[in-house]
Amino acid sequence: MTLRNADLAQDYVWPDDDLSVIPDWVYTDEAIYAREIERIFHGHTWNYVALEAEVPNTGDFIRSNVGPTPVVVARAADGSINVFENRCAHRASEFCRELSGNARAFICPYHQWTYDLKGNLAGIPFRRGAAGRGGMPADFEIKDHGLRKLAVTAHRGVVFASYAGDMESFADYLGPEVLREFEATFDGRKLKVLGHYRHSLPGNWKLYHENLKDPYHATLLHTFLVTFGLLVVGNRSLMLADKSGRHGVMASAKSDANKLSADAKKEMSAYKEGLTLREKRFMNFVEEFDSPWSVTMATIWPNLIVQREMNTLGVRQIVPTGPDEFIMKWTMFGYEGDDEDMTRHRLRQGNLMGPAGFLGLEDNEAIKFVQDGMRRVPNGSHLVKLDPQIPLGTSDTLISESAIRAMYKHWREAMAL
Amino acid sequence: MQSPTAMINDKRLERLLLHREIEDFNNAYAAALDDGRLTDWAEMFTEDAFYVVISRENADRNMPVGLIYCENQGMIYDRAFAVEKTEMFAPRYLRHIIGNTQILGEEDNGGIRARANYVVVQVLFDRPEAKLHQVGVYHDKFRRVGEQLKLAERRCVYDNLLVDTALCLPV
Numbered sequence: 001m002t003l004r005n006a007d008l009a010q011d012y013v014w015p016d017d018d019l020s021v022i023p024d025w026v027y028t029d030e031a032i033y034a035r036e037i038e039r040i041f042h043g044h045t046w047n048y049v050a051l052e053a054e055v056p057n058t059g060d061f062i063r064s065n066v067g068p069t070p071v072v073v074a075r076a077a078d079g080s081i082n083v084f085e086n087r088c089a090h091r092a093s094e095f096c097r098e099l100s101g102n103a104r105a106f107i108c109p110y111h112q113w114t115y116d117l118k119g120n121l122a123g124i125p126f127r128r129g130a131a132g133r134g135g136m137p138a139d140f141e142i143k144d145h146g147l148r149k150l151a152v153t154a155h156r157g158v159v160f161a162s163y164a165g166d167m168e169s170f171a172d173y174l175g176p177e178v179l180r181e182f183e184a185t186f187d188g189r190k191l192k193v194l195g196h197y198r199h200s201l202p203g204n205w206k207l208y209h210e211n212l213k214d215p216y217h218a219t220l221l222h223t224f225l226v227t228f229g230l231l232v233v234g235n236r237s238l239m240l241a242d243k244s245g246r247h248g249v250m251a252s253a254k255s256d257a258n259k260l261s262a263d264a265k266k267e268m269s270a271y272k273e274g275l276t277l278r279e280k281r282f283m284n285f286v287e288e289f290d291s292p293w294s295v296t297m298a299t300i301w302p303n304l305i306v307q308r309e310m311n312t313l314g315v316r317q318i319v320p321t322g323p324d325e326f327i328m329k330w331t332m333f334g335y336e337g338d339d340e341d342m343t344r345h346r347l348r349q350g351n352l353m354g355p356a357g358f359l360g361l362e363d364n365e366a367i368k369f370v371q372d373g374m375r376r377v378p379n380g381s382h383l384v385k386l387d388p389q390i391p392l393g394t395s396d397t398l399i400s401e402s403a404i405r406a407m408y409k410h411w412r413e414a415m416a417l
Numbered sequence: 418m419q420s421p422t423a424m425i426n427d428k429r430l431e432r433l434l435l436h437r438e439i440e441d442f443n444n445a446y447a448a449a450l451d452d453g454r455l456t457d458w459a460e461m462f463t464e465d466a467f468y469v470v471i472s473r474e475n476a477d478r479n480m481p482v483g484l485i486y487c488e489n490q491g492m493i494y495d496r497a498f499a500v501e502k503t504e505m506f507a508p509r510y511l512r513h514i515i516g517n518t519q520i521l522g523e524e525d526n527g528g529i530r531a532r533a534n535y536v537v538v539q540v541l542f543d544r545p546e547a548k549l550h551q552v553g554v555y556h557d558k559f560r561r562v563g564e565q566l567k568l569a570e571r572r573c574v575y576d577n578l579l580v581d582t583a584l585c586l587p588v
Contacts, residue, residue, distance in 0.1 A: 099474060099578075100478075193480065194480055194481055194482045195471075195472075195474075195475040195478075195480035195481060195482025195483075196472065196474060196475060196480070196482065197472070197482070197484065197580070198472070198474075198578050198579045198580065199579060199580040199581070199582065199583070200579055200580070200581055200582065201582055202582065221505060223503035223504075224499070224503065227503075272502070272503060275502075275503070277491075277495045278491030278492070278494050278495050279488075279489065279491045279492045279495055282492070282495070327579065332482045343481070344488065347481055347482065347483070347486050348486060348488060348492070350482060350483075350486055351485065351486055351487075351492075351496070354482075354484055355484060355580045355582065355583045355584055356470065356484035356485050356580075356583065356584035356585070358499050358503070358504065360583070361504065361506060361583040361584065361585055362504060362505045362506065364582050364583040365505060365506045365507060365582070365583055365585075366505070368507075368582055369507075
């Protein structure tokens, strides 16, 4: 293993050691992808797996993933939430096939090996054989053959798992600034799940992080953001990066787009003068958060996005499936206590998001375009040079790529490349 | 042999005509979307229409989130306008195929409940294959506005839970 790592570090050399130029192999290479699974998703990270509201009762479970690895998230009788691999300890069968449900135990359909809600092996058929013949060896210990279990933590109703046994607390993992924004969305109210979106995306998984550490694009690509003043040059805004560089929060306070300067309008070709909606309520912002921001997009390394776009709320889970593709699972939510009007408002505003959202579909298309560009014109590199005054980390201008550079500082450390 | 008047009064014939009328409606609906005439598409709904594109996963669990969620015709017009004038996505061709039309019943207010299966096939310009982009069922309520049938509700429940990249155009 050490030898292989040494080889990789020789073969993959970051050009000029300069974080403002990212080589394509970061996004397209199978060996790099395999190392990311090992060192990032299966490494020292807290991976989002579920909302507690999805498994409220004993026996409730959902299928989830840590990196590409399928896991089951289950609530046991003692109230604990347990995360274990969805892979039978006997013959590797991915035994749980339902998206969600309620079970007393998990029984692999192939040979009926049975596991409890914590992933312990509870029983196997014909352990002693039949009529004194066959069966397991005498020294086979049931307790040694449970499912592979992950460390679990939950914060304000959001559940994370890790392959690492020595993880710091979730609060320490986020750092105080990102934690504050996390807790502005997960403010202690109980969550109410409103539904899911699922989509595949033919791009490298890191591009999704980068897209949300790139406020520059938001002011240019998204007519809806720009024209309705949600995220435009001149707004009070912040592109926050934590000390490590791995997490970030893009934040903006809504303004009146009519007050944009003529210069700013000219630069933002996405600004459409006179665009109005028939449904005026669509862009309403009902103030409900202890935060100066009307929009925050938090990128929690390595697989979670927390979306608070005015009143439409959701978490997005990245499930990488190869260097050139990932799956995204969105869980949209409101709060218990929302009345019918508020729920409908969240649902109406949800038209901004997801794979058919006015913002979401554009992001997905743009990420596909980037991967297409790399695959069809290979061996190139990307420029992330904006805002050189801030080499790495937090910036309060939208015309900045300093948070992307900070992420790659962390990535290179984690990957030892 | 029955007289012509008796024939017209035959309930079975009435149902046949209505069935054909709904099929014609769905054919025109598919044509409007396939041709990219999204304003024409929006005009096929009543003012108070509800239109949603929702996964079978959400629908089965009584969860309301939809890929597209419109509570009235204004929002349907807004969707049409946004797609035509503001949204960035790669150019594509679509074919909507609608079949298995069933009339499920009539309501006291003159509403007609119906369903039909649909598939949407998508062609991107740089790939040889026409891909099955959506497969699902329309759960519909039709109402007459003047002489014309309009949709008072169309719930598009799709089976392909994992959407390929993006749903850029309505279903």
